[in-house]
Amino acid sequence: MRQGGRPRDTHIDEAVLDAVSAILEETGYRTLAVEQVAKRAEVSKAAVYRRWPNRQSLVLAELRRRLGRVVTPDTGCTLCDLTEALNLFARTFTCMGPEFFSPLLADCSADPDLRTTFMETLFDPPREAVRATLSLALERGDLREDTDLTLTVDTLASLVHYRLLFGHAPVTEDELERAVTSLLSGLARDFPALRAKAGVTHGMA
Structure with missing residues (x-):
């Protein structure tokens, strides 16, 4: 059954999110305001608030647009796929810049709905x-049958979070490959075979 009222104008959605993106790049998250976004997008504040109730929702919507759909790598090469999956983690946080990850999380934590959206979008x-x-x-x-998947996921993810938040060490593809290689050397049933397969399939060193 079709609901009454005017259909949502997707051009306004795009203009608002483009404005959010530009402001994030220019001045960051801390100073972003709905009034500023509306002026940049050349729409009314009411038009923005009809779509997003606060600036946190605006930013999360833009980050969701930037990230797109996350697809699990599946080439059959464990070392290659796990390295790419870890790169997905890194790209998730570098797409917005580590400097406003913490304040955004802090602003969302007090509201259960915002925190849920934050987790579903970025985590x-x-x-x-x-x-x-x-x-x-x-x-x-x-992998060995006794591998603890939850602990392993947290171990890999914590490397990305720790380095991006504190900035003391790089988060490059080479560094992430080194991390995966180091971890798999202890978890794999036959690590030399995995490494050899990665080298043949994807040209890894």
Whole structure:
């Protein structure tokens, strides 16, 4: 059954999110205000508030647009796929810049709905990609049967979070590959075979 009222103008949605993106790039999250976004998008504040009730929702909507759909890597090469899955984690947080990850989380934590949206937008998708990649590796027999998937996911994810938040060490593809290689050397049933397969399939060193 079709609901009454005018259909939502997607052009306004796009203009508002484009404005949010530009402001984030120019001045960051802390000073972003709905009034500022409305002026930049050349729409009324009421038009913005009809779509997003606060600036946190605005920013999360823009980050969701930037991230797109997270797809679990599945090439059959455990070392390659796990490295790519960890790169998904890194791209999730670098897409917005580490300097406003903490204040955004703090602003969302007091509101259960906002916190849920935050987790569903920025935390759950890349984490699930890492978990799914590890589950596939376990099913293929590449990992030891006693591997604790939750602990392994948290171990890998914490490396990305720790380095991006404190900025003391790089989060590059080479560094993430080193981390995955180090972890798998202890979890794999036959690590030399996994490393050899990665080298043949994807040209990894």
